[in-house]
Amino acid sequence: MTSIDPGRLSLIELFQEEARGQAQILSDGLIALERSPRDPVTLEASMRAAHSLKGAARVVGVPVGVTLAHVMEDCFVAAQEGRVVLDAGYIDMLLRGVDLILQIGQARNIDAQTVLEREVDAFVDGLNARLAGTGAAFEVAKIAPQDDAFALSQELMLAKPPVEEPEPAAPEPAPAPAPSRTNDARMLRVRADTLDRLLSHSGESLVESRWLKPFSQSMLRVKRIQHDASRALERLNETLGETQAAQLDTRAHAALDEVRRLTAEAHRQLSERLADLENFDRRSTYLAQQIYDEALACRMRPFVDATGGFARMVRDVARALGKDVRLVIAGETTQVDRDILDLLDAPLGHLLRNAIDHGIEASALRRALGKPEVGTITLEARHSAGSLFISVSDDGAGVDIDALRRAVVRKHLASGETAARLTEAELLEFLFLPGFSMRDAVTDVSGRGVGLDAVQDVVRQVRGSARVTQEAHAGTRFTLQLPLTLSVIRSLIVEVAGEPYGLPLAHVARTLVLPASAIDMLEGQQHFSFDGRRVGLVTAHQILQTAPFEAAGDALNVVVIGQGAGSYGVVVDRFLGERMLVVQPLDKRLGKVRNIAAGALMENGDPLLIADLDDWLRSVEKLVSSGELGPVGAGASRVSVASPKRVLVVDDSLTVRELERKLLASRGYDVSVAIDGMDGWNAVRGADFDLVITDIDMPRLDGIELVTLIKRDAQLSGLPVMIVSYKDRAEDRQRGLDAGADYYLAKGSFQDQALIDAVRDLIGEAKS
Template sequence: MSQDQPGDLSQFSMQDLFRMEADAQCQVLTEGLLTLERSRDGSAAAIEPMMRAAHSIKGAAAIVGLDLVVQLAHGMEDAFLAAQHGKLALTPNRVDVLLSGVDLILRVARLDEAAAPAGLAAAAGQIRQTMAAIANIAFLPEPLAPPPPPALAPAPVGAAAVDAAAPTAPASSPPPSPQSTPQPAAEEAGAPARPPAPSKVAHNFDRLLSLASESRINAHQLHPLIQELQRFKRNQGSLFAQLEQLHEAIANGADAALKEKSLLALQKSHPLKQAMLEHIAAFESYERRVLAVAGGLVDEVLTLRMRPFRDGVQAFPRMVRDLARGMGKEVSLRVVGEDTLVDRDILARIESPLNHILRNAVDHGMGTPAERAAAGKPPHGSIVLEARHRAGMLSIEISDDGAGVDLERIRQAVVERGMAGEAMAAALSAAELLEFLFLPAFSLKRSANEISGRGVGLDIVHETIRQQNGTVRLESELGHGFRTAITLPLTQSVVRALVVDIKGEAYAIPIVKVERVLKVAQDAVHTLENKQFFTLRDEHLGLVSAAQLLDLGEMAAGAGELPVVLIGAAGRRYALVVDAIRGEQSLAVQALDPVFGKLRDISAAALLDNGEPVLILDVPDLLLSIDKLLHQGGLHRLARADQAARRKTKRILVVDDSLTVREMERKLLLGRGFEVDVAIDGIDGWNAVRGGGYDLVVTDVDMPRLDGIELVALIKKDLHLHLLPVMIVSYKDRPEDRARGLAAGADYYLTKGSFHDETLLDAVLDLIGEARL
């Protein structure tokens, strides 16, 4: 059974089951007819699936006593059989008639049982017309306009037409003909039992995701406990060292009884050291297993929310085909990446933007067959709608082989409407000119029709995509085509975010809205008209205090570099100054209670891996707040010119033969304010460390010439270096490997398997404290 079909069918009536069957088979018929018309492939293999679909509908309709559908399906079978034997060419006009039959079958199938007799009687004339057209399809004159859809009474929402969120609803139900979309009627007494309401299902999903997220957070709570055990182990090690020294002192004395007691105490301490190592290793192993299970649970819950891309776009090929036919054009839509998984909420919200883009492509870009032939193109136009996952995001591209957009016409329209002077307009790039198409009431059409020309469309597309934390980009090549690229998060339930500190509190910024993260040196900050800025790639970027934007007070003017998050785009780009950059995290989004309404600059909330609550910033709101703040003036001063407060910076030596690991550790430590030197192996590290001046050594184990264990032993045996803290960072995480490192004198043993940014930094801070004295 298909994963989209309900597992338990006993709750449905025969009429419900027929409705599901009709939905699925009519989709096969629609897709088959459009494919056949596009490819002109009249082979038996191409027609066979449609014959099977029509035959299945005929049999199912006979079971539930729908003679009308039986006759329709039988007539379509005859047409397919004739085409299969080469006796009938399925021209576009004949495809029109067959598609009208598909629409009729769907509408009859979706009628409520009680309302069916009246609905069929009211549309008897149109029904007879459609059936006659199918029966006489071989004798149709050319050209023939497609018959109008039968005006049947709207069908109630039943088991086959509920929201995709309901687990018992078939996912493949095609929408009605674009010429007439039935509206759901109120539920009537005696109607078949329906699945849970979408809102109920959504609430259950949100609760399940919340619980899964909490389980992951609880798993992360083991990490602080393991760190405490590591600290206890180090204290224990110091105590045992003192105990050994005490025993050596006593052993040099003459008191035999005291010697015996001292030796006994020393012997009893050894199992304690080994037990601590074993407990820490067991806790770390348990932490990894729990994190894996919790992460898998979150992933599985999110998978429940994902739907294949086809579920949201299956009506578009038919819509494009019918729309083009009505305008005297020949255009087909090809969908690529139908199996790409998309969050069901995103899929529902992007249906309207995609509809706008496709209609614009047919109306603006595609010419008639004669116009295309004059331009040296095939008479049949092509649009490609492609969806795929790229770099953790959903990428949707709509491209056509039409006429494209004349950039000079945009430039002229910009000047005519007073949006820019001639000199400024002449300097605008192609990308900047295309951005004007996103403005409300901006259209290049000379006259409006029911499809486009009123300046409504791309502005709605842009706003809708922006609300989903996505971006949209336009490209055009005059005479060759137009391309729209949309990038969206894979899901709105989990957001990849940059976590920052602002006035001692954690805040998150969706990573898709972050252009860059950097540190700005004090001497790179300039002031002009009470506004502070710095220059990046010949662009002046204004500095704005995040604390001031959020009404959290004034930031303390520091003497070091300013952590900066670059947000915005084009001429509206700003550098948001924060207290510190924590790093990236995947956050399970929690909607704010509706009682708060829409909070300024805040979009949602979440919990960090350590259980700390965090507010997710609304970047478009932030940009509006920045504009308002700049207009009002009074920006806080962020940089301080005097450098007299600079303190001594602690130095760290990183020893690792892997360039990648070495550079990653170096950048992490530099970002925290430490001075960092590197060595490429143990010998290089030993030579460097003997030069003195380091506060910490971070070393790998497996290295050429001199491994990390030997390096640690040399340092701890050296008269001048034995107090220098040493941290081992290694892929080896077996208890015996850890025991070797600690026995050699390492003060900390960190495994790369459980390594992440904060782990290393926390360990460094635990050993030597902050970067500055």
């Protein structure tokens, strides 16, 4: 077998591009034929795709491609003529042929090409073996590459399916038709970064065009001033009266008349110029908006571009699991930002595999439940309320909430009592945690607990959100809410320390004006009531490390960010309104700027920074864990109480935490709190403490595991740890001490002084 001529590599690349398109047609057609094996339209489309590939392979001189496409074409012709029925076995083999098509051209040396040729020969032999009993078997000889001109002339003819009559001699090549000058569908290749720059420049032009609006408004004010001057002159004439006017000399009369004339002329000229300015403003803004919309449209692609291989993947995974599943795709024409579309392949693949493995039941069970034997998974994309919504839903069994609750307890993510109190919505959120899986054994499809975690990571990258809902025996739905484009963000503009910042609205839960009287102290931190729960309060000044916050009055401007228990209220200086911001990426040489996602320009041309609100939340959590969260109020500034002895209290009970905090704080200790073992572990790694007091039974990470982690850490091993627990059995005490705890105190028996004495024994008085 000869190697491919390097001079033909560009043709090979063109062939590969065509092969990808035709392979997608074949893949979609074969999956459709599995449901309707005699559908004439699908058979014709599949046969034509194979025929086109055969011609393209012959032109570029890839005989293995000619052989492969030829045998597939003949198989489709046999199906058209009723000699074979394309059942699941045939579909499996022909899909294997599609995979081989995609490998053609990638083999750039003799050995690789030889391997590919052997695989193609095995494919042909296997297909013939299946056809042997039907009378439709055929022999395929290797087709050597023909002269390019002859091959091209052959392919310019639309060859018909084989018939019994001998094939006519090939006609002379027909001249290619001249390209149409009015072909609106002409395509050009443009680099992605060129489109990005075009969008950036068009966004700037849109901002610049809007600069005329305030200028026009200022001119209107000038016009009103000029009009007021004319009226004042008229009142002057009335005041002078005829008697006083008669006393004016000729020169004064002439000057007064000249003032009247010039004022009237200025009024006329200003009115005309102002009308011209308004027309120019309207036209330029419209044109800039059109240019921007067209540039933005260049970044958009139909959702179907991201779904090409999903039908094949669903079929293969379902067959591997012994299930019968069909995929329905809705909203194929929904326009999606190119960058978002490129990121969707892996997350949607995870969700689809998850639906097949965890959602859809086996056919026998579905039949027993009165469901159709074939399970249905629906992949849908739609625009709504300025966002892109993509959902993956199935008609399967839904999530077994009881099994999910047991898995949460088994993985020590919550105690049995805590898990029993969790609502269905709260339990479903555990599915997105890293490493979480309801499978006990790892398979090729699931069990490693990385699928939904990966989905969550990608969604967060594009400033979106993910949620899951389910109904027992009716199915599960995963919904991704994503921005329409990464180039434009609808943002809330706020002022912090005299600078504007854009907060993406997708991450803003609420804005409110909070009276100072609504702020309470809880566990040493300031909170306020929001939607029936307590939400912590922090200033944007402290997050961004700007000048200290000074409250202008008794009311605070608060932005609520985050979700559920992870919500915080962020105090800003002023609300400046909502804007559509054209995202300007920061210079890559800056790296990741803490708390900042990108830049943008306001309508007046002033620059601003777009906040990374996920970073803001992480910054707040770090401030909380390190005990450096400053107070909010008049004259408040970033302060942290410095105490010689710092104590971390770790307990999932609010009552116990607050009791221990107040007791120790009253003795002069600087006390920080953590709500569970994982929170405590993060705290001790992020700040220095003199003592850790921990409970045992806690979600995510219990006290024994926390003690073990601390004592195994080279930098933390010397940190004293006291266990305070309701468990008072000898074996419980021994378990805690074996883990490395320095002191064990039972909650049910200790008095206030007992706790203080134990702390003093371990670290001494609050102040040295």
